[in-house]
Structures are given as C-alpha cells and as structure tokens.
Amino acid sequence: MKIKNIIAPNMTEALAQIKAELGEDAVIISSENAADGSVMVTAALEDDFDISFDEQDEANIVEAQNVFDERCLRECLEYHAVVQNVGEKVMALARQISREQNLSDNKKILEKVFDKLYRYDDILDLNQPVKLFMGTPGSGKSTAIAKAATQAKFKKIPTCIISTDNVRAGANKQLEAFAKILELDFYFCKDERGLFQQVNEAKKRYALILIDTPGINPFIPSEVDRVGKFAEVIKNQAILTMDTGRNTFEAVEIAEIFAEIGASCLLPTRLDLTRRIGAVLSVAACCGLSFCAGSVSSSIANGLAPIDSKSLAKLVLTEA
Ligand SMILES: Nc1nc2c(ncn2[C@@H]2O[C@H](COP(=O)(O)OP(=O)(O)OP(=O)(O)O)[C@@H](O)[C@H]2O)c(=O)[nH]1
Numbered sequence: 294m295k296i297k298n299i300i301a302p303n304m305t306e307a308l309a310q311i312k313a314e315l316g317e318d319a320v321i322i323s324s325e326n327a328a329d330g331s332v333m334v335t336a337a338l339e340d341d342f343d344i345s346f347d348e349q350d351e352a353n354i355v356e357a358q359n360v361f362d363e364r365c366l367r368e369c370l371e372y373h374a375v376v377q378n379v380g381e382k383v384m385a386l387a388r389q390i391s392r393e394q395n396l397s398d399n400k401k402i403l404e405k406v407f408d409k410l411y412r413y414d415d416i417l418d419l420n421q422p423v424k425l426f427m428g429t430p431g432s433g434k435s436t437a438i439a440k441a442a443t444q445a446k447f448k449k450i451p452t453c454i455i456s457t458d459n460v461r462a463g464a465n466k467q468l469e470a471f472a473k474i475l476e477l478d479f480y481f482c483k484d485e486r487g488l489f490q491q492v493n494e495a496k497k498r499y500a501l502i503l504i505d506t507p508g509i510n511p512f513i514p515s516e517v518d519r520v521g522k523f524a525e526v527i528k529n530q531a532i533l534t535m536d537t538g539r540n541t542f543e544a545v546e547i548a549e550i551f552a553e554i555g556a557s558c559l560l561p562t563r564l565d566l567t568r569r570i571g572a573v574l575s576v577a578a579c580c581g582l583s584f585c586a587g588s589v590s591s592s593i594a595n596g597l598a599p600i601d602s603k604s605l606a607k608l609v610l611t612e613a
Pocket residue numbers: 428429430431432433434435436437458461464507508509562563564565566588589590591592
C-alpha cells in the first residue's frame with residue numbers, strides 16, 4: 294500500500310495533488326486543518342493486483358476441471374499388457390483429446406483415442422468379396438469362416454467356401470460338413486494356380502467368397518511361403534485370426550510376419566476365454582491392421598461380434 298501526506302492551502306488543492314500523485318483510486322485516510330488554514334491530508338492507494346477474470350482465465354479453469362484420470366488409464370493399459378510404444382501413443386492421444394475437447398471421462402476419451410488409432414471393417418463388407426483367412430494352427434480360422442458364412446446365409450448373401458487346407462487330416466471334411474448344413478457350395482484347391490482359377494469363376498456367381506488356409510508356423514519360412522502364395526493370387530482381403538490371450542510380444546512378432554504376406558485385417562478369437570486384450574490392441578496398432586470382428590464363443594451359432602472403438606474401450610476399462 295502506498296501512503297502519502299499532502300499539505301495544501303485548501304482541500305480542493307489537496308485532492309488535486311492526491312489525484313495527480315496516487316491516481317483516481319486513492320482513498321483519504323485522514324485530514325486535519327492546520328493553524329495557518331492549510332490542510333494536511335493522508336491518502337492511501339492499494340497495491341495493484343490484477344484480479345480481472347477474462348475468457349482465457351475461464352478456459353484455463355475449465356481445462357483444469359476436465360483433466361482426466363491419467364493414472365487409471367495407465368493402469369488399465371498395464372493390466373492388459375499393451376506394448377510400451379502403443380501404450381504411450383494411447384496416453385498421448387488421450388491427453389490431446391482431453392485438452393482439445395474438454396473431456397474428463399475416461400471412457401469417452403478412450404473411445405475417441407481408439408477412433409483415431411484403429412480402423413474398423415465389417416466382416417461382411419461386400420466391396421471386398423474375397424476373404425482369405427490366415428493364422429497359426431488352431432487360431433480359429435475354420436470356425437470364423439463357418440460363423441461368417443452363417444451370418445451371410447441369414448442375410449441371403451450368395452456365398453461359397455473354398456478350402457486350401459490339405460495339411461491337417463480332416464480339415465476339409467469339417468468345413469465341408471458346415472457348408473452342407475448351411476447349404477453353401479464348397480470347393481477345394483490344392484495350389485495357388487487352382488485357387489486363382491476357382492476364385493475367378495466364383496466371382497461370377499457369389500457375392501462373398503470365404504477361403505480357408507492351413508494353419509502355419511510363422512517362424513518356418515516354407516510354411517509362410519505356402520500361405521503367402523495363396524494370399525498373393527487373391528489380391529483381396531486377408532484376415533488374420535489370432536487367439537486374444539497370446540503373449541503380447543509374441544503376438545506382435547507373429548502378426549508382423551502375416552502382415553508381410555498381406556494380412557490387412559485382424560479377427561481376434563477366444564475373446565470369451567481372455568480377460569486381457571493387450572495382444573490384439575498392440576498387434577492392430579503395430580501392424581496397421583483393421584478390426585473386422587471378434588470371435589466370442591466356440592459355438593458357430595453365436596456368430597461373430599462386431600468390434601468398434603466403443604466395445605474396445607469398454608473391454609479395456611471394465612476388465613482391468
Ligand atoms: N471358446 C472359443 N473357442 C473357439 C473360438 N474360436 C475357435 N474356437 C475353438 O478353437 C478350436 C480351433 O478352432 P479352428 O477353427 O478349428 O481353428 P483353425 O485355425 O481352423 O485350426 P487349424 O485348421 O488346425 O489350423 C476349436 O475347438 C474351436 O471350437 C472362440 O472364439 N472361443
């Protein structure tokens with residue numbers, strides 16, 4: 294606080310001097326008349342604190358209120374065993390979205406993060422009518438095909454199934470039996486040349502062509518090559534089926550090999566047997582694979598569940 298004592302011939306002059314020296318906001322604390330008729334006035338001025346509240350201040354407060362629970366989200370990602378670089382990407386996007394869109398709700402933020410981070414396809418998207426399923430042995434290829442074929446049958450989509458699996462005894466018989474029950478046409482091709490011809494023929498008659506391949510060990514090049522040749526001739530959608538409960542790092546390594554031979558889409562299987570989905574979150578982000586559906590039961594009748602940013606966010610936040 295600034296204090297000034299002013300002596301002036303009269304009160305009018307004293308006030309003028311106070312105004313000149315301390316400004317309009319000064320207040321008179323005391324005044325006295327001296328014996329000679331002059332006046333002695335004590336005036337004070339509060340220090341200048343900026344207490345104005347403008348739009349920017351308001352925005353800062355809104356932002357502060359909307360800070361999301363970073364620790365909770367980080368713990369969820371750790372629980373699901375998401376690989377570090379994908380986890381960091383999710384956190385960075387979450388912070389950006391929270392700040393830019395004034396959001397504090399973890400579920401809403403995570404949905405928006407997954408909207409940005411992943412692509413989502415429809416398993417029955419007929420713009421890509423030829424769908425080849427690939428994956429490790431027992432990853433759920435034939436089951437996923439039977440489920441997709443069942444959905445297609447319900448929607449009256451003209452569909453056929455082609456098997457290229459001559460590795461596992463009885464593999465064709467199983468799928469052929471499904472095709473028979475569903476009253477769908479079933480074909481078998483033993484090599485890539487046969488597949489090429491069969492697919493070209495099938496395109497004239499069917500809106501959806503589902504191709505099964507033998508389960509392969511991605512660490513054995515000759516096995517990878519076998520399915521790679523099939524993928525090369527169809528030049529359409531290659532779907533990687535993967536057991537959701539796999540070790541995250543193994544899953545990413547395996548998916549990288551399948552992505553190299555053309556896998557563009559991920560179909561997580563055994564979601565019903567798994568609580569942690571870090572492997573599939575990591576695979577889709579690291580290998581740039583879209584999600585096309587998820588398998589949530591061994592039962593063919595239960596079909597395939599659609600996967601989108603909402604279902605992924607729910608799985609991440611509720612299981613952890
Ligand atoms: N609980 C559960 N079981 C599944 C799911 N998907 C597949 N299975 C089971 O997993 C086993 C293997 O599935 P298949 O569809 O035969 O796997 P595949 O990839 O065709 O196997 P190969 O042809 O031997 O390479 C079967 O017993 C299926 O019933 C699923 O989403 N949930």
